[in-house]
Amino acid sequence: MTIQLWHCQNSRSFRVLWALEEIGADYDLHMLCFPPRVNNKAYLEDNPLGTVPFLRDGETEMTESCAMLEYLGARYGAGSGCARSPEDADFGAYLNWLHHGEATLTFPQTVVLRYARFEPDARKLPQAVEDYREWFLARLRKTEATLSDGRAFLLPSGFSMADISVAYAAQLAITIGMREQMPEQVMRWFTGLTERPAFIRTREIEAKGHIAAGYPERQPVVLP
Structure with a gap:
């Protein structure tokens, strides 16, 4: 099953989007208006916290960006060099x-x-x-x-x-x-x-991203 990521521009979910690009994972991206718990009420049905990032991988659901980095690195990062294992000195x-x-x-x-x-x-x-x-x-x-x-x-x-x-x-x-x-x-x-290259791709994906289907078509709030 494809990884699902809910994301707002310039938010902590940038970490996760960048990580997905670094490890070359298959994923579906859902762009939301910020703050999603205010502007995207339907999102609360997926994530009751109303925060981003929100990641779904099969039955696994996660709301903490750095935990997602650790998870993605451990589960899908083999060969990417992005993760470290308990056997590594660092x-x-x-x-x-x-x-x-x-x-x-x-x-x-x-x-x-x-x-x-x-x-x-x-x-x-x-x-x-x-x-x-x-x-x-x-x-x-x-x-x-x-x-x-x-x-x-x-x-x-x-x-x-x-x-x-x-x-x-x-x-x-x-x-x-x-x-x-x-x-x-x-x-x-x-x-x-x-x-x-993965950072540059992440920025490009954000720039052309559209608000996910099923959510209000408002312009994302982008910090200056």
Whole structure:
């Protein structure tokens, strides 16, 4: 059965779409308007959380983007070089970076987005926005230090799903206007990743994607 992915432009589901392209999996893509739980009520029948990404693979249903990366790498990534197994020397580092990208790096940016852009003016919190911007930049120290030797990927053994996880956090930061504050080595590494054929294909797929059948035909909300 073909993998099904529900996706919104520029959301965490970008990680999963990119991963699917890297491993060459067969999948069906369902593009939704953001936020889907508000603009696509029918989607709640598929995913009661109303969040993206949502992945269905036969009887398996998943809602966490980094868990999807681990799942896809373990189940379908053989030969792609995207995953690491328990026998690999850098397996622990692989798992740590995989979850670091979400739990440590993406989380503070969601606070920035909510209280700088998504809440009505009366509920915006400029101090929280600034505090969580600084939190995010501080948490990039580990990534910057790891890349300080000029390596192209987070793991010495090469590209992996861990790069996809952390790269999305960098991509989101740039999207919300933090490019000038990004550390030098992080930007060098991220720029290199954007030249990967699978990344380029993912961007092209997003650009020409249409709203999935059965959902309201509204234009997706794309962050500037």
